Each structure stands twice: as structure tokens, then as C-alpha cells.
Amino acid sequence: MPFAETDDGIRLYYEVEGEGVPLVFVHEFAGNFWSWEPQISAFTRRYQCITFAARGYPPSDVPDDLGAYSQARAADDIYAVMAAAGIDSAHLVGHSMGGFAVLHAAMRAPERVRSLVVAGTGYGAEKAYEDYFRDISEQVACGFESGIDRFAPIYAEGASRVQFQAKDPHGWRLFAERLAKHSEMGAANTMRGVQARRPSLYDLENELRGIAAPTLIISGDEDDHCLQPGIFLKRVISASGLAVLPKCGHTINLEEPELFNRLLGDFLTSVDLGRWGKRDPRADPSQIMRTS
Numbered sequence: 001m002p003f004a005e006t007d008d009g010i011r012l013y014y015e016v017e018g019e020g021v022p023l024v025f026v027h028e029f030a031g032n033f034w035s036w037e038p039q040i041s042a043f044t045r046r047y048q049c050i051t052f053a054a055r056g057y058p059p060s061d062v063p064d065d066l067g068a069y070s071q072a073r074a075a076d077d078i079y080a081v082m083a084a085a086g087i088d089s090a091h092l093v094g095h096s097m098g099g100f101a102v103l104h105a106a107m108r109a110p111e112r113v114r115s116l117v118v119a120g121t122g123y124g125a126e127k128a129y130e131d132y133f134r135d136i137s138e139q140v141a142c143g144f145e146s147g148i149d150r151f152a153p154i155y156a157e158g159a160s161r162v163q164f165q166a167k168d169p170h171g172w173r174l175f176a177e178r179l180a181k182h183s184e185m186g187a188a189n190t191m192r193g194v195q196a197r198r199p200s201l202y203d204l205e206n207e208l209r210g211i212a213a214p215t216l217i218i219s220g221d222e223d224d225h226c227l228q229p230g231i232f233l234k235r236v237i238s239a240s241g242l243a244v245l246p247k248c249g250h251t252i253n254l255e256e257p258e259l260f261n262r263l264l265g266d267f268l269t270s271v272d273l274g275r276w277g278k279r280d281p282r283a284d285p286s287q288i289m290r291t292s
Contacts, residue, residue: 001059004052004084006077008068013059014052014081018044021114021272022090025051026078026098028120029187029195030155030179030251032057035095038257039264047268050090052081054097056186064185069193075104079112091268093117095253096226097190100198103233107207115271116211117264119218120252122229125201129225137196144187152180160223163249171254201229208236214276215240216267218260220248238278241267 003011015033017040025036033051040049053060055077056069063069078101082090089112094102099121106113124133143151156176157165165172201208215237219230221244234242243263245256253260270276 002084003060004077004081006055006073006080008073010055010061010063010068010077012052012055012061012077012081012084014050014085016085017049018047020047022082022085022087023047023049023268024078024082024087024090024092025049026092026094026101027051027054027057028096028098028251029190030175031095032178032182034178035254036093039093039253039261042261042265047091048087050081050085050087052077054190056183056190058183058186062183062186063189066189066193069189071100071104071194071198072108074101074194075108078102078105079109082112088112089114091115091117091271093119093264094121095119096121096123096250097195100201103201103208103211106211106213107204110210110212113213115268115276116213116215117218117267118215118230118233119260120220120223120226120250121217121233122201122219122226123250124195124198124225125229125232126225127200127202130200134196137191141188141191141196144182144184144191148182148184148187149180152176152182155179158250160220160225160250163220163222163247164251164255167255172251175251175254201232205236208233209238211237212239214267214271216263217242218245218252218263219243220245220250220252220255222248223250223252226250239276241276 027035091114092102099118219226
């Protein structure tokens with residue numbers, strides 16, 4: 001089993017499939033490297049696809065020290081995996097927690113990013129809900145600590161995941177069963193150290209405006225607390241596009257794999273051909289509404 005080692009001594013399990021331009025997938029809180037199976041099956045035909053288990057997610061190491069978990073660590077861990085795989089730069093695809101991680105990775109080392117896909121990203125970022133988000137994060141951490149077999153099905157049936165359950169009951173059950181095999185300590189530490197402590201996207205506006213990489217933002221229209229942050233990201237990242245999937249929740253790449261893959265494939269083709277640029281200034285609202 002291949003492992004990357006981070007600068008603080010954590011081993012991260014990763015997998016590499018296919019050949020071509022590197023494409024790194026970064027999973028959500030309730031997932032793992034297996035979350036990207038529909039994408040790996042599709043994109044190994046043209047790309048070198050890399051998936052990995054974040055710290056706290058077996059078979060990667062599960063540090064018991066809460067201080068080993070942070071948003072900065074999550075971003076740097078992407079580059080540790082890339083280094084272990086011998087990759088200098090890559091397209092980065094992140095979902096939810098992974099979406100935050102790829103954004104921070106692009107801000108920390110932009111020269112290593114070919115493009116960004118930021119899917120289902122923004123929960124907890126809305127300033128009006130900051131206190132609520134931190135309170136619910138602690139409740140979730142306690143829920144996983146109290147027994148993952150009991151709590152995983154409850155978490156998997158949240159308001160933005162019932163859409164997946166309704167469309168694909170078999171796929172949802174597999175998702176919930178895999179979540180129940182997660183580490184209780186890893187889930188709790190990730191929720192407390194990464195999720196609850198990360199800065200709001202709205203507090204990072206200046207840094208996000210500095211992202212020059214072509215960026216695709218994808219959100220489900222019933223993933224309520226990611227919709228407005230997605231629009232915000234569209235407005236502040238200059239070379240970005242926003243896709244909103246109808247009747248879709250949070251588990252977006254598994255809930256609508258064909259649509260997700262088509263959007264991702266078209267985006268990557270445009271980037272590789274040099275056809276995904278910044279917004280035409282003639283369509284920039286700040287220019288259109290400017291008074292003389």
C-alpha cells in the first residue's frame with residue numbers, strides 16, 4: 001500500500017490510476033478515497049487520477065492530537081501526496097471539505113495548480129450562521145464519539161443528503177455503510193480541528209481574488225448552505241464558472257455522477273485547450289454599473 005509522509009510525520013494512503021495529466025481528487029468529510037469511484041472509472045481513460053485518504057481517515061494515520069488537524073494541514077497534505085506520487089502540478093478536484101482544501105492549496109502554492117474544481121463547498125462559511133455552525137460541529141463530533149455505528153446513518157440522512165437517498169437508495173446505503181467504518185476519533189478530530197476552526201470564505205475575499213487558476217464551482221440547488229458561498233466564489237475568482245445542478249443535494253458527485261462527470265470533462269478539456277479564461281470585462285457588473 002503506497003503512503004505519503006507529511007512534514008509532521010503523518011502517513012497518508014493514496015492510490016494512482018491511469019496515465020496523462022495529473023488529476024487529484026480530495027474527498028469530503030463523510031467520504032474517503034472511495035468517494036470518487038464514478039470519477040476514477042471515467043477519467044483514468046485520459047488522466048492520471050490520484051485519490052487519497054485525509055489524515056484521520058483509515059488507512060491513513062489517525063492522530064489522537066487535535067493539534068494535528070487544521071485547514072492549513074489539509075491543504076499541505078494535498079502537496080505531500082503529490083510529492084509522493086512524483087507530481088509537480090495537477091488539476092485539483094475537491095468536494096465540500098475537500099473543496100475548502102483545494103482553495104487553500106491554490107492560495108498557498110498557486111504555481112502547482114493547473115485548475116480547480118470546487119464542488120459542494122461553503123457549508124459554515126455564511127457569516128450569519130457562524131455560531132450555529134460551530135455549535136452543530138461540536139454536536140456532530142460528539143455524535144461520532146458516542147458510537148459511529150449509531151450516528152453514521154443519522155449523519156448520512158441529513159437535509160442535503162436525502163436527495164441522494166431518494167434517487168439512488170443502493171448507492172446511498174453503500175455510502176452510509178462506508179461512513180460507519182470511519183474512525184470515531186478521526187471523525188471527531190477532523191470536525192473539531194478542520195471543519196469548526198476553518199476561516200469563513202467571506203473573510204478570505206482578498207486571498208480568493210488572487211486565485212488565477214481556471215476554476216469550476218459546482219453546487220446542488222438543494223444544498224442550501226453552499227449555494228450563496230458558491231455565488232460568492234464565482235464573483236471573486238476571476239477565471240471561474242458556476243454550475244448549479246437541479247434537484248440535487250450535497251453528495252453531488254455520487255448523486256449525479258453522469259452530470260458531474262460531463263461538467264468536469266468539459267471543463268478540463270477547455271482548460272487543457274487554453275479556452276477557459278477570465279470573465280470578459282464587458283460582462284463585469286462592476287464595469288457595467290460604473291458611473292462616469
